[in-house]
Amino acid sequence: MRNSFLQLFFSIFIFFPGCSKVDLAVSDSKGILEYVSSLKGEKAVLLNVWATWCVPCVEEFPMIVELGKEIEELDVVFISADFEEQTDAVYSFLKKKGVGGKSFMKEEKDETFINGLHPEWSGLLPFTILYGKNSGKIVDFWEGKETETKFRESIKLAITQ
Amino acid sequence: MKHIFSTMLIFSVLFSKELEIGSSMPLMDHQLSDISGKSLSLKDIKGKEGTLVIFSCNTCPWVIRWEDRYVTIADAYATKGIGIIAVNSNEDRFDGDDSMDEMIQHAKENGYNFPYAQDPGSKLAYAFGATKTPHIYLFDNDDKLVYRGAIDDNAKSAKKVEQTYLADAIDALLAGEDISKKTSKALGCSIKFK
Numbered sequence: 493m494r495n496s497f498l499q500l501f502f503s504i505f506i507f508f509p510g511c512s513k514v515d516l517a518v519s520d521s522k523g524i525l526e527y528v529s530s531l532k533g534e535k536a537v538l539l540n541v542w543a544t545w546c547v548p549c550v551e552e553f554p555m556i557v558e559l560g561k562e563i564e565e566l567d568v569v570f571i572s573a574d575f576e577e578q579t580d581a582v583y584s585f586l587k588k589k590g591v592g593g594k595s596f597m598k599e600e601k602d603e604t605f606i607n608g609l610h611p612e613w614s615g616l617l618p619f620t621i622l623y624g625k626n627s628g629k630i631v632d633f634w635e636g637k638e639t640e641t642k643f644r645e646s647i648k649l650a651i652t653q
Numbered sequence: 654m655k656h657i658f659s660t661m662l663i664f665s666v667l668f669s670k671e672l673e674i675g676s677s678m679p680l681m682d683h684q685l686s687d688i689s690g691k692s693l694s695l696k697d698i699k700g701k702e703g704t705l706v707i708f709s710c711n712t713c714p715w716v717i718r719w720e721d722r723y724v725t726i727a728d729a730y731a732t733k734g735i736g737i738i739a740v741n742s743n744e745d746r747f748d749g750d751d752s753m754d755e756m757i758q759h760a761k762e763n764g765y766n767f768p769y770a771q772d773p774g775s776k777l778a779y780a781f782g783a784t785k786t787p788h789i790y791l792f793d794n795d796d797k798l799v800y801r802g803a804i805d806d807n808a809k810s811a812k813k814v815e816q817t818y819l820a821d822a823i824d825a826l827l828a829g830e831d832i833s834k835k836t837s838k839a840l841g842c843s844i845k846f847k
Contacts, residue, residue, distance in 0.1 A: 617841075
């Protein structure tokens with residue numbers, strides 16, 4: 493627990509000159525979930541785990557970004573599962589796709605990270621979880637790419653819960 | 654129509670149940686196309702003490718990080734009666750990155766010391782409920798599943814591994830002991846079903 497707080501506290505924020513919009517932090521699952529909890533009562537949260545090399549992740553990525561921009565009551569949090577040497581590529585990708593909110597890069601062993609986010613997740617990418625705006629609880633989750641209709645339905649549910 | 658069918662197929666695979674511990678090895682007669690040019694099945698691969706099936710491919714970053722350990726495991730256990738095969742079920746890429754020529758080249762470059770075969774129709778992946786690469790299934794000499802999941806706890810570096818899940822499972826199997834950790838999880842690339 494202490495380690496988790498320290499890790500969050502000392503998260504590496506990577507800022508590039510003139511690109512202050514991208515806010516990319518390295519964190520473990522606990523740190524990420526603490527951030528999600530901090531939004532309880534303010535916004536529904538869509539958490540999406542992706543990677544630059546993951547084709548289905550990259551395919552659904554722009555649609556999720558647009559949903560985040562369109563729906564005021566929704567906060568989209570992207571978590572990159574890329575290896576640390578891909579940090580620059582992750583940053584460039586987020587910038588290119590116009591991601592302005594808080595994003596994370598995974599810093600934890602796979603199994604701990606997977607079970608930390610959701611025990612029913614197999615580890616397949618992409619992975620998406622929706623948290624209720626008022627409850628802060630998980631409303632829906634799925635692994636693999638999904639349609640915009642599915643995303644919209646679950647977001648609507650998350651905003652009302 | 655084809656798109657709808659593919660989506661339904663992917664959906665059904667994602668929600669199909671993965672082989673449970675204790676299950677029998679499925680589709681042991683299904684013919685696979687090995688890089689040697691021969692056709693072989695899991696029945697042909699089956700070892701005297703057990704069988705290791707690795708769902709893999711040529712390009713997944715997790716496979717690339719982990720595959721040095723495929724070779725180490727084969728070196729350590731093939732002579733102890735463990736049959737080993739890497740299966741490529743990415744049928745949607747059999748005309749591209751996972752073509753037979755690319756697989757031959759990939760196996761050569763990475764010193765594969767075990768069969769590496771295409772799974773026509775991705776039938777083995779469907780039967781195992783496998784959805785990603787790399788993913789490991791270990792069977793005992795009675796063809797019952799005794800371990801499934803990851804090779805170890807560190808894809809990035811063999812030197813930084815703390816938990817050798819698969820080696821521990823094989824050691825226990827060979828010693829006739831209970832396998833303490835029967836499943837593990839890791840991130841991976843989706844199998845590219847057609």
